[in-house]
Amino acid sequence: MSSNRQKSLELYERAVSVIPAGVYGHTSPAATLPIAFPYYAESAEGCTFTDVDGNRYIDFMCAYGPILLGYNHxxxxxxxxxxxxxxxxxxxxxxxxxxxxxxxxxxxxxxxxxxxxxxxxxxxxxxxxxxxxxxxxxxxxxxxxxxxxxxxxxxxxxxxxxxxxxxxxxxxxxxxxxxxxxxxxxxxxxxxxxxxxxxxxxxxxxxxxxxxxxxxxxxxxxxxxxxxxxxxxxxxxxxxxxxxxxxxxxxxxxxxxxxxxxxxxxxxxxxxxxxxxxxxxxxxxxxxxxxxxxxxxxxxxxxxxxxxxLNIPEKLNTLGKRLITGLEEAAANAGLKVTGHEPYAMPYLTFEDDPDLRKMQRFSEICANEGVIFHPHHNWFISAAHTTEAIDDAIEIASKAFQAVASEFNS
Ligand SMILES: Cc1ncc(COP(=O)(O)O)c(C=O)c1O
CATH class of the missing domain: 3.40.640.10 (Type I PLP-dependent aspartate aminotransferase-like (Major domain))
Known part of the structure; x- marks a missing residue:
């Protein structure tokens, strides 16, 4: 998948003339990643959501926290x-x-x-x-x-x-x-x-x-x-x-x-x-x-x-640990050093030697284009609807993003 943002951008263009800043607050494109992240969502289920252009994402933001058990539980x-x-x-x-x-x-x-x-x-x-x-x-x-x-x-x-x-x-x-x-x-x-x-x-x-x-x-x-x-x-x-x-x-x-x-x-x-x-x-x-x-x-x-x-906190901890361990391994395979930050239920990742978060932003951009939302500037959220398969799929996509970041930033 390589996401198209046509309808998101059309809606945003309409929004800026009737809504101050178009999209404001923490969901503003300025606070996330302009163009790389979709601007408008259409529907959601479990650990995924679909944007207005029909792109589906494995979501590690959970509506910035409210979705604990999964969307549409x-x-x-x-x-x-x-x-x-x-x-x-x-x-x-x-x-x-x-x-x-x-x-x-x-x-x-x-x-x-x-x-x-x-x-x-x-x-x-x-x-x-x-x-x-x-x-x-x-x-x-x-x-x-x-x-x-x-x-x-x-x-x-x-x-x-x-x-x-x-x-x-x-x-x-x-x-x-x-x-x-x-x-x-x-x-x-x-x-x-x-x-x-x-x-x-x-x-x-x-x-x-x-x-x-x-x-x-x-x-x-x-x-x-x-x-x-x-x-x-x-x-x-x-x-x-x-x-x-x-x-x-x-x-x-x-x-x-x-x-x-x-x-x-x-x-x-x-x-x-x-x-x-x-x-x-x-x-x-x-x-x-x-x-x-x-x-x-x-x-x-x-x-x-x-x-x-359902012992949700324990479940989130286990799933988050799988994600963070997998991402650290994938980054190491690409020759990058990253640090995963606990708590695993609300993890975050930083790249070594990335003071302005440029590597993190590029990584998040590539992942978003391939169907995984990892926020570059805010802690992430695991939900109980994240399956091990979804986490492993996300790690696979992240592996390619790490390879791309390694080659872009090394050159
Ligand atoms: C730690 C903390 N306190 C307070 C708030 C404010 O909550 P709300 O946005 O629902 O007003 C937030 C929202 O992100 C938060 O993370």
């Missing part, structure tokens, strides 16, 4: 249909909201309550407000380069943001406990919370796992200074551990935020928290036009059940 779709047949959105929440909150608080060890929204940003912003309400403090610490959503306090782009939006947000460096300690000492008694991701997954860079003692140190300092720990588990949640990623990379959050994989493609997010925050949580107004949508809650309930029933 029969049990998730059945849960959605069943709930929708009753209605879906009402003046009131539906029974399934209580059932989902019960399930999450049973599953996640520290959680005594749960609330729901639609997007990850809804939850990180709300959790930050709850922390301020509870502590009466203004300041929040986050890791330099970490992504927590599009709201002004954390949006990585400066567009439309004023200085005051970020006045009380302060940064420290991942795996650098002394930079965290410095911030805590700089603002004694003023810090409401620290927001952390389970591992560091910046764009345009490799994954970095928490180093030895990093989370333990943060925990100790937070406990000693009454600083709340908010785990932003939006990208990783239910991929690394069925009971939340703090079980994989140990830390004890006061609140955790979930979104992407929660509804296997249906729009839902959640924050869970400890009992002592319940009063503050009740005081921070939380609502949205679609936030009590029962269909997404029904899909989330089924998805969370299936994650444990």
């Amino acid at each position: 029969p049990e998730i779709e059945a849960a959605a249909r069943e709930e929708k047949a009753r209605g879906g959105l009402y003046n009131h929440p539906a029974k399934v909201m209580v059932e989902l909150a019960e399930l999450l608080t049973e599953r996640i060890d520290f959680a005594d309550w749960a609330v729901f929204g639609k997007n990850g940003s809804d939850m990180t912003t709300w959790a930050l407000q709850v922390a301020r309400q509870h502590t009466g403090r203004k300041k929040v610490l986050t890791v330099k380069g970490a992504y927590h959503g599009v709201d002004a306090w954390t949006n990585p782009s400066p567009g439309g943001v004023i200085e005051e939006d970020r006045l009380h947000i302060h940064h420290f460096s991942w795996n650098d406990l002394s930079s965290f300690e410095q911030q805590v000492n700089r603002y004694p008694g003023e810090i409401a919370a620290v927001m952390l991701t389970p591992f560091h997954h910046p764009a345009f860079a490799a994954n970095v796992l928490p180093g030895e003692g990093f989370f333990e140190g943060i925990q100790k300092i937070c406990n000693a200074n009454d600083i709340l720990i908010i785990l932003d588990d939006i990208r990783c949640g239910f991929r690394l551990h069925e009971a939340g990623s703090h079980k994989r990379f140990p830390i004890e959050p006061d609140m955790s935020c979930y979104c992407k994989a929660l509804g296997n493609g249906y729009p839902i997010s959640a924050t869970v928290g400890k009992d002592h925050l319940q009063a503050a949580a009740g005081k921070v107004f939380l609502t949205g036009s679609y936030w009590s949508d029962a269909v997404s809650m029904a899909t989330a309930k089924r998805c969370v059940e299936l994650v444990a029933e």
Whole structure:
């Protein structure tokens, strides 16, 4: 296959006159690979999707995380249909909201309550407000380069943001406990919370796992200074551990935020928290036009059940390890040195001597043209619908891409 992008480009041309930037946000061609990646999708099934030009891809982005069990998963779709047949959105929440909150608080060890929204940003912003309400403090610490959503306090782009939006947000460096300690000492008694991701997954860079003692140190300092720990588990949640990623990379959050994989493609997010925050949580107004949508809650309930029933995190780890090991071998056969980055359920790859990611971009471009999506600038996602055959097919295509990269960059 060598992909044709005719219809994608035609749609894009129409889009730029009616949609700012045509395609915006993380799916913008500027953030991926112009022309090399398709711009519009038509349909998806299992671990593959088809673009508007009819090209089919083995997909290692899973809609940037939401697809955990596979596209169009029969049990998730059945849960959605069943709930929708009753209605879906009402003046009131539906029974399934209580059932989902019960399930999450049973599953996640520290959680005594749960609330729901639609997007990850809804939850990180709300959790930050709850922390301020509870502590009466203004300041929040986050890791330099970490992504927590599009709201002004954390949006990585400066567009439309004023200085005051970020006045009380302060940064420290991942795996650098002394930079965290410095911030805590700089603002004694003023810090409401620290927001952390389970591992560091910046764009345009490799994954970095928490180093030895990093989370333990943060925990100790937070406990000693009454600083709340908010785990932003939006990208990783239910991929690394069925009971939340703090079980994989140990830390004890006061609140955790979930979104992407929660509804296997249906729009839902959640924050869970400890009992002592319940009063503050009740005081921070939380609502949205679609936030009590029962269909997404029904899909989330089924998805969370299936994650444990089918031991999904273990499955993703095994599949991801097969992919990364295979890619490292294929690259070595082409005379290239690459490093595969864990966690295997959300892996990424870097080339040696590739500071501007040109090799990575060329590799991803060739793979996309041959029917495999490996993002050049963002961690990848494995789903439970990736079969070993699909992974081996992807490695075979990648082998040819490595050969081409080796010959182009050596010459
Ligand atoms: C770690 C993390 N936090 C927050 C968000 C924001 O979630 P959303 O895009 O659903 O608002 C994302 C989205 O990619 C994320 O990866």
